[in-house]
Amino acid sequence: MSDQPSRTGIWLAGARGSVATTVIAGTAALRAGLAGPEGCVTEQPGFPDAGLPAVSELVFGGHDVACTPLPKRAEQLVAAGVLPHGLPAAVHDGLTAADAEIRPAPLPDADRSQLDAVEAIRADIDAFRARHGLARVVVVNVSSTEPVPTAHPAHGSAAALRAALAAGEDVLPPSSQYALAALTAGCAHVDFTPSTGMRIPALRELAEEAGLPYAGNDGKTGETLLKATLGPLFAARGLRVRTWSGTNLLGGGDGETLADPAAMASKAASKQRVLAETLGHPVEGEVHIDYVPSLGDWKTAWDHVTFEGFLGVRMNLQFTWAGCDSALAAPLVLDLARLAARAHERGISGALGELAFFFKDPVGTDEHAVMTQYETLRAFAARLGGGR
Numbered sequence: 001m002s003d004q005p006s007r008t009g010i011w012l013a014g015a016r017g018s019v020a021t022t023v024i025a026g027t028a029a030l031r032a033g034l035a036g037p038e039g040c041v042t043e044q045p046g047f048p049d050a051g052l053p054a055v056s057e058l059v060f061g062g063h064d065v066a067c068t069p070l071p072k073r074a075e076q077l078v079a080a081g082v083l084p085h086g087l088p089a090a091v092h093d094g095l096t097a098a099d100a101e102i103r104p105a106p107l108p109d110a111d112r113s114q115l116d117a118v119e120a121i122r123a124d125i126d127a128f129r130a131r132h133g134l135a136r137v138v139v140v141n142v143s144s145t146e147p148v149p150t151a152h153p154a155h156g157s158a159a160a161l162r163a164a165l166a167a168g169e170d171v172l173p174p175s176s177q178y179a180l181a182a183l184t185a186g187c188a189h190v191d192f193t194p195s196t197g198m199r200i201p202a203l204r205e206l207a208e209e210a211g212l213p214y215a216g217n218d219g220k221t222g223e224t225l226l227k228a229t230l231g232p233l234f235a236a237r238g239l240r241v242r243t244w245s246g247t248n249l250l251g252g253g254d255g256e257t258l259a260d261p262a263a264m265a266s267k268a269a270s271k272q273r274v275l276a277e278t279l280g281h282p283v284e285g286e287v288h289i290d291y292v293p294s295l296g297d298w299k300t301a302w303d304h305v306t307f308e309g310f311l312g313v314r315m316n317l318q319f320t321w322a323g324c325d326s327a328l329a330a331p332l333v334l335d336l337a338r339l340a341a342r343a344h345e346r347g348i349s350g351a352l353g354e355l356a357f358f359f360k361d362p363v364g365t366d367e368h369a370v371m372t373q374y375e376t377l378r379a380f381a382a383r384l385g386g387g388r
Contacts, residue, residue, distance in 0.1 A: 008053040008341045009134040011125050011187070013178045014143030015062025015102045018082065018252060018297050019192070021073045021095075022330040023060075023142075025083055028094030030055050034087070039331035041357070042338065042381065050381035052338040061101030061128045063121065063178075064143075070099040080296040082326050101128060107174075114172055115165040121181035129185075136344050138337045139182035139189050141175055141216075142329075146195045149173040154202065158209065161202035172200070179203050183210050188340040191216030192333055194361065198351075208350055213343040215336060215352040218360040220370075221328035222321050223248060223287075223301035224274055228370035230305075230317075231278030239307045242314075244275055245285035246303040251295030252325070273361055277368035297326050332358050342384045354380035 012020045029035040037043035042052060068076075074088035074095055088095065106112065106120035129137050154164035154171040164171045172180065175195035182189040183206050191197035191214075198204060198214045207214055220228065223246055234241050275283050305317040336358055343352060353364025357373035367373055 006053070007057045007059055007132060007134050008338070009059045009061060009128055009132060009137035010337045011128060011137050011139045011182075012060065012062035013105075013139065013141045013175075014064060015060075015098075016064040016066040016068055016070060016073055017142060017144075018073075018077060018326040019142045019329045019333065020062065020064075021070055021077060022082060022326040023333050024070060024098045025074050025077075025087060025091055025095060026330050027055055027058055027060070027334065028091035029087060031094070032091065034090055037331070039328065040335055041332070041377070042335045048378055048382040048385055050339065050342055050384040052342050052384075055334075058334075058337075059101075059128075059132050059134060060098040061103075061124075063103055063105040063124065065105045065107070070095040070102070077297065077326070080298075082297045082324055108170060108177075113165070113168045114170050114177060115168070118165070118172075118177050118181045118184065121178060122185045125181065125185040125187060136341055137185065137187045138340045138344070139178060139185075139187045140333060140337055141178055141189075141191045141193050141195065141197060142333060143175070143193060143195075145193050146173050146175055149176075149196055155200045156202060158202045158205040161200075161206075176200050176203060179214070180206070182214075183207055183212055186210065186212065188212055188344040189214040189216075190333075190336045190340050192219040192329065192336070194218035199363065204351070211347070211349040213340055213348050213350065213352050214363070215340055215355045216359060216361075216363050219329050219332055220358060220360045221325060221332065222299060222323050223303065224360045225370065226303070226319065226321060228274050228278060228368055228373070231275055232369040232371065234307060235279055239309050239315075241275075241279055241283055241305060241307045243284040243306045244303065245287075246301055247288045247290065249290050249292045249295060249300045250325075251292050251299070252297045274368045277366060297324055299323060299325050339381075339384070346384055352380075 014020055071088055071092055074083055077083040078085055103124045106117045108114045108117045125137055152171045154160045173196050175197040179189050179198045189198060194217055197216050301321040303319050307315055309315055351364030354376050356362030356365045356367055357377045
C-alpha cells in the first residue's frame with residue numbers, strides 16, 4: 001500500500017492504443033525532464049492555478065483487448081514517427097509499471113452478462129486504487145469509436161437501467177459500460193471519443209445521484225478545432241458561409257475503425273455540429289473520412305469553404321491541416337484527467353460543460369465558439385484553485 005494518499009489514478013479504456021501509450025510515455029518524459037509541456041493547455045504561462053494533481057502524482061492503469069506490452073507499443077510509435085527516438089528506452093520503467101496495471105477488457109459473452117462485465121471493470125478499478133493508495137481515480141475512454149447504438153427503453157431512467165441489467169439484458173454499448181463502472185466505483189469519467197458513454201439519460205441520473213463529475217465527448221484536435229475558431233470569425237465579420245466541405249484522410253486504428261460506416265456516423269455528426277452552432281444557421285457540405293493505412297497515426301484534412309461578402313460577392317477559403325493524432329490528443333487527455341480529478345476533489349458533480357474547449361460535441365453546454373470556451377475554461381480553473 002502506498003503512503004502517498006494524494007496521488008491520482010488515471011484508468012484508461014484502450015490503455016495500449018496509440019493515444020494512451022503516448023499519454024503514458026509523455027507523462028514519464030515530463031517527470032524525467034526529457035520534455036516540456038507543449039500542448040498541455042493547463043501548463044501554459046498565464047493559465048490560472050487550478051490546484052491540479054501534479055504530473056508526479058499520476059498513476060496509470062487500464063483495460064485493453066490488445067496484448068502488446070507498452071514498451072513494444074512505444075517502439076512501434078517511434079517507428080511511425082509519433083515518439084522521439086530513444087524515448088522508450090529512457091522511460092522504460094514508467095512504461096513497464098503502467099503495463100503491469102493493464103488488465104484484459106472484461107467483455108460480455110455467453111458466460112458473462114453486461115452487469116457482470118461492469119462489475120468486473122469496477123473491481124479492477126477498486127483494486128488499482130487500493131494497491132496504490134490513491135486519493136481518487138479518473139476513468140478516461142480513449143478506445144476505438146463505436147457505432148451509434150439503438151435506443152433502448154432502459155436508457156430512460158436509472159431504475160429502468162438497473163432492472164434491465166439485473167434481468168441479464170444487453171442494453172449498454174461498451175463505452176457506457178465503462179461509464180457505469182466508473183460511477184459505481186466512485187470515479188469521475190471523461191470520454192475522449194465520440195461514442196455514447198455518459199450521454200444515456202439513465203447514466204446522467206446516476207452521476208447526479210452519486211455526486212460525480214463527467215466530461216466529453218470527442219476530443220477536438222484538428223479540423224474541428226479550426227472550424228470552432230474560424231466559424232465565429234466569419235460570424236463576427238458578417239460574412240455568410242454558404243458551404244463547408246472537408247475530406248479527412250486517416251491511418252492507424254482510428255482510421256480502420258472509421259472505415260465502418262456505422263462507426264463513422266457518430267464521428268461525422270460530432271464534427272459537423274460545431275458549424276451550425278457557431279454560425280447560427282445550417283451550412284451545406286459534408287465531412288468525408290477515408291482510411292489510408294499507410295498514414296499510420298497521421299491525419300490530413302482538406303477543407304473548402306465558400307462565403308459571401310458585401311454586395312453578394314462570392315469568395316472562398318481553402319486550408320490543409322496535417323497532424324499527428326496521438327501527439328495532439330495526449331496532452332489534452334492529461335489536462336482533462338487532472339481537471340476532472342480536481343473537480344471531483346472540490347465536490348463538483350454532473351456534466352462539466354466548462355471543459356467544452358477540449359471537445360467537438362461537449363456535454364453540458366451548447367457553446368462551440370472556441371475562444372468563448374477557452375475563457376470559460378480559464379474561469380473554471382480559477383474557481384477550482386480558489387481557497388487552496
